[in-house]
Amino acid sequence: MLLIVQIVLVLAVILGSLVLMRGGANASHLAIRRILLLGFALVAVLSIFLPGLLTGLANLFGIGRGTDLVLYGFIVCFMVFMASSAQRNRHMEDSLTRLARRVALDETPRVWESETGVQALPGAPSDDPPRTQLS
Numbered sequence: 001m002l003l004i005v006q007i008v009l010v011l012a013v014i015l016g017s018l019v020l021m022r023g024g025a026n027a028s029h030l031a032i033r034r035i036l037l038l039g040f041a042l043v044a045v046l047s048i049f050l051p052g053l054l055t056g057l058a059n060l061f062g063i064g065r066g067t068d069l070v071l072y073g074f075i076v077c078f079m080v081f082m083a084s085s086a087q088r089n090r091h092m093e094d095s096l097t098r099l100a101r102r103v104a105l106d107e108t109p110r111v112w113e114s115e116t117g118v119q120a121l122p123g124a125p126s127d128d129p130p131r132t133q134l135s
Contacts, residue, residue: 006048006049009044009048010044010045010048010049013041013044013045013048014041014045017037017038017040017041020033020037021033021034021037047066047070051066052066053066054066054069054070057069
């Protein structure tokens with residue numbers, strides 16, 4: 001029974017690692033992510049089949065059980081993930097704000113012209129209301 005559970009856990013680790021290795025970042029971040037995920041998968045597989053090894057490693061750090069070491073590692077990884085996600089969200093919000101401002105400025109003369117029926121002068125700045133020609 002234990003062997004079946006171990007095999008299922010290893011398959012879950014491999015499947016999860018493969019899903020997380022897919023693209024979505026630039027080349028350097030993708031390479032770093034793949035190396036870290038391969039390292040994680042290797043350590044996870046070893047800890048599944050050799051739990052005593054993980055306990056011995058935990059004892060080297062002054063931690064009583066291997067499961068506690070895994071928990072502490074998970075907490076650190078989670079905090080790094082949250083910090084990087086918050087930074088990525090701030091960057092996306094800033095980019096979206098700049099994009100919305102640019103679109104608003106680009107669309108302003110057309111909206112003003114359609115509402116007033118007055119044509120803008122060629123070369124009129126896009127951030128000021130268009131000036132009309134005197135006939």
